[in-house]
Amino acid sequence: MRSFSLLTWLLLAPALAPMRAEAAPPPEAAAAASRVVIVEADADDPLVREAATRLRAELGAAGFEVVRVPRARRGDAHDARDALERAAQDEGAFAAAAIFRSRAGATADLWIVDRVTQKTVVRTVEVSGAAAPSVMAVRAVELLQASLLEANLLSTRAPPEGAAGGERVAVPDDVRRWMAPVRRQAGADPAAARAGMLAGVGVEAGLVALLSADGIGPALGPALRLSYGAGAGGGGGALPAGLAARLTFAGPALGPALEGVLGTVSVRQEMALLEAVWALETGTAVSPVLSAGLGGFHLFISGDPLPPLRSATGEVWSIAATFGGGAGLRLTERAALLLDAHAIFAEPRAVVTLGGERLGTAGRPTFAGYLGLLVRL
Structure with missing residues (x-):
């Protein structure tokens, strides 16, 4: 049991590693945060x-380094634009922002200069009410995001003629991540396709429970599955989406001894199967899973009869066909919990007898239930 727990942890660790990396970014990532300049006007x-x-x-919560730059005097619109562009360039920032109270006093002008698109945009907002400062801050962020939406279009063009600064900067990675939801909402970026539950190479470790329809079982044992499937971003390009090939190794499965008039018989069962598996994508965390396959079924018996009969062993090897269905629950993008049930038909069937007394058969059919943790590598 200890070795099985260790195997489960080793399989789960690669799937949880990205979550740990996102939850605790390394110091280098924080040090490389992009800069935004706020020019303190008024x-x-x-x-x-x-x-x-x-x-x-707001900008600090988004992960950016915010630099405050004082503005010495009020000027006309051209002076404000020059001050913002100069501050952004001097500080190596991808954007600069400032808030000016209008002469009427009832409104304020939000100024945004971004060096990615080399645009200067202005929005006027009302400043009445207790929520006015929050409204202005939110509107300024929205204005910056609206300006940056053009970055993908301008990336293949020359800088606008006559644009100040003369140098367009590349979109930093953290800015790109910050803009991703806005771009998807605006239709500029399609949502990233989610990899199928069985996409690529997968390893599943778990338990199998076997129960014959005629007297043998229940029996419990370990199970190991190796899969290779198709799906967005998961490889398996030679297979249709959602379809996977899977190798299943189950056993040894052990259960209570079979009791007869002349003694008892211990039974051990193993299986090896090659299956075709189809995981239906539903867009939710749960996916139905269907499967069918062929393989081998092995039953080993050890008799413990009453005297004067002697102990003996025997085994049966059979060709097995299996049909199953179940469901998978996504835990992360790379880990899922699978629960499925199968009906197994074996030929020749295995019949357990002791002194001529029939104690049970296996494979006509034998029912198998699997519970396992799947990790995509």
Whole structure:
């Protein structure tokens, strides 16, 4: 049992490793965070100052390094644009933002300069109400994301004629990740196709329970499965989507001894099967699984009769056909819990007798239930 637990942990570790890596990013990733500049305009205005503070929090929560740059004086629109572009370039930032109170006082102008698309965009928002600073911060983030949506279109074009700075920067990886949900929502990026549950190479370890329809069992033993299937991002290109080939090794399965008038008989069962498996994608965490296969079935007996009969052993090798169905529950993108049941028909059938007394048969049919942890490698 200890060795089986160790095998299960070794199989699960590769599937959980990406989760641990995402939950605790290495220090190098944090150090390489992209920069955003916030130019502090109208610093004496409490509303603008609060909105800028919330904007820093929004961008910092997204994982960016936020740099504050004071603006010495108010100028016209051209001065504001130049100040933002110059601050972004000096700090090596991919974007710069500023919030200006309008002359009327009832509105504020949100300015965004991003060096990815070399665009300057402005939005005017109302500043009335207690929620005004939060609204301005959220609108500024939305404005930056809207501007960055054009990055994929401009990546193959020359910089816009007359654009200040003259140098378009590549889209940083963390900016690309931050923009991914926005791009998918806008239809700029299709959602990444999810790999099938049985896609690529998979290893499944678990337990098998066997029960004959005529007296043998129940019996319990280990099971190991190796699969290779098709599915998005999972290889298996020679197979139709959702279909997999699987090798199943089950046993030795041991159960209670069979009792007769003349004594008892211990039974051991093993199987090796080659199956075709189809996992139906439902778009949810649960997928129905159907299978059919052929292989070998082995039954070994050891008799312990009453005197004067002598102990003896025997075995039967049979060709087996199996049909099954069940379901898989995704635990992560690479790990799933599978539960399925099978009917196994063997030829020749195995008949257990003791002193001429028939104690049971196997394979006409024998029912098998599997519970296992599948890990895609």
